[in-house]
Amino acid sequence: MELKDINILLAKHFVNETSPAEEIEVQAWIIQNKEEYLRLRIAWADVNTTALEHPYDPSNAWDTISNKLHLEKKPIYLHNWSIAAAAILIMSFCGFWYYFLNTVTAQTLTGEVKHVQLYDGSIVTLNENSSIAYKRRYFGKREINLKGEGFFEVKRDEEHPFVVDSDSLKVTVLGTSFYIKNSEKHKNVTVITGKVQVEVEHKSPLILLPGQAVELENGVPIRKEIMANQLAWKTNTLIFNNMSLQQVFETLQKHYNIQIRITNPPKKWCTLTSEFKDLTIEQVLKELELLFGLKYSIVDNEIFITALNCKNE
Numbered sequence: 001m002e003l004k005d006i007n008i009l010l011a012k013h014f015v016n017e018t019s020p021a022e023e024i025e026v027q028a029w030i031i032q033n034k035e036e037y038l039r040l041r042i043a044w045a046d047v048n049t050t051a052l053e054h055p056y057d058p059s060n061a062w063d064t065i066s067n068k069l070h071l072e073k074k075p076i077y078l079h080n081w082s083i084a085a086a087a088i089l090i091m092s093f094c095g096f097w098y099y100f101l102n103t104v105t106a107q108t109l110t111g112e113v114k115h116v117q118l119y120d121g122s123i124v125t126l127n128e129n130s131s132i133a134y135k136r137r138y139f140g141k142r143e144i145n146l147k148g149e150g151f152f153e154v155k156r157d158e159e160h161p162f163v164v165d166s167d168s169l170k171v172t173v174l175g176t177s178f179y180i181k182n183s184e185k186h187k188n189v190t191v192i193t194g195k196v197q198v199e200v201e202h203k204s205p206l207i208l209l210p211g212q213a214v215e216l217e218n219g220v221p222i223r224k225e226i227m228a229n230q231l232a233w234k235t236n237t238l239i240f241n242n243m244s245l246q247q248v249f250e251t252l253q254k255h256y257n258i259q260i261r262i263t264n265p266p267k268k269w270c271t272l273t274s275e276f277k278d279l280t281i282e283q284v285l286k287e288l289e290l291l292f293g294l295k296y297s298i299v300d301n302e303i304f305i306t307a308l309n310c311k312n313e
Contacts, residue, residue: 010040107131111257113233125151127233146180151234153177170199179231187216190226237277244269256281262305270310
């Protein structure tokens with residue numbers, strides 16, 4: 001069924017002027033388009049309310065819409081349904097622009113990781129306590145506003161650059177994957193694939209290639225090496241390569257959002273080379289128990305380590 005046909009039938013439906021055959025068509029359409037029908041129904045109720053306060057000429061409205069649809073001009077008598085049709089077409093047009101130009105916000109809570117797919121196929125993975133704001137559709141640059149931490153997998157589109165604004169950081173790409181962290185203590189951009197341009201207020205732009213990172217220190221961009229387990233929150237994989245247990249415990253605290261307290265820290269920390277993928281903190285502790293004779297207890301969100309045997313001590 002063509003759009004203009006269903007609009008006319010819906011208009012007649014709203015003012016109770018459909019024939020039995022037309023009403024069957026309308027009900028069939030409603031079954032397939034429940035959300036759209038509800039939106040128009042609510043909008044029609046709003047129009048009926050405001051029309052009493054702001055009357056308009058339905059003849060002129062219908063003529064305008066008919067011209068845009070290239071309808072055949074012929075003498076007609078205005079019925080209630082034709083007035084409704086004009087209103088619905090106007091509502092649909094306005095609703096279209098409101099829907100696509102409206103800003104959408106996605107956010108995460110503590111301990112939550114969320115994947116957001118944009119209309120162009122790009123995917124944003126948000127770490128906990130983070131948010132993005134974006135338009136449903138773009139007619140120029142693909143602009144995103146980020147607060148917190150996000151990993152971006154951007155579909156290549158040379159005609160529509162992908163721009164992420166995050167306070168004093170501005171990142172522009174064509175198609176790549178990269179990570180941004182914007183917190184009170186740390187502001188960091190890390191490139192995994194492709195190439196990005198990083199702009200900082202009052203500073204010359206920097207170009208980053210795969211494996212490169214930049215971090216703001218007192219407002220000055222400094223090139224850095226990629227930190228170990230920087231994306232563990234996204235991959236749910238922890239990799240330790242000859243890392244001291246002291247650093248391991250610090251990483252576990254951050255990754256699992258826990259506190260680890262050690263009763264008698266060793267004078268010389270032993271090291272760990274291992275990989276933990278999709279493991280709970282309890283499973284990780286069991287692994288460490290086998291490797292280092294770890295003795296521990298868990299109370300609420302705290303882990304108390306009472307014994308630790310470093311074989312390479």
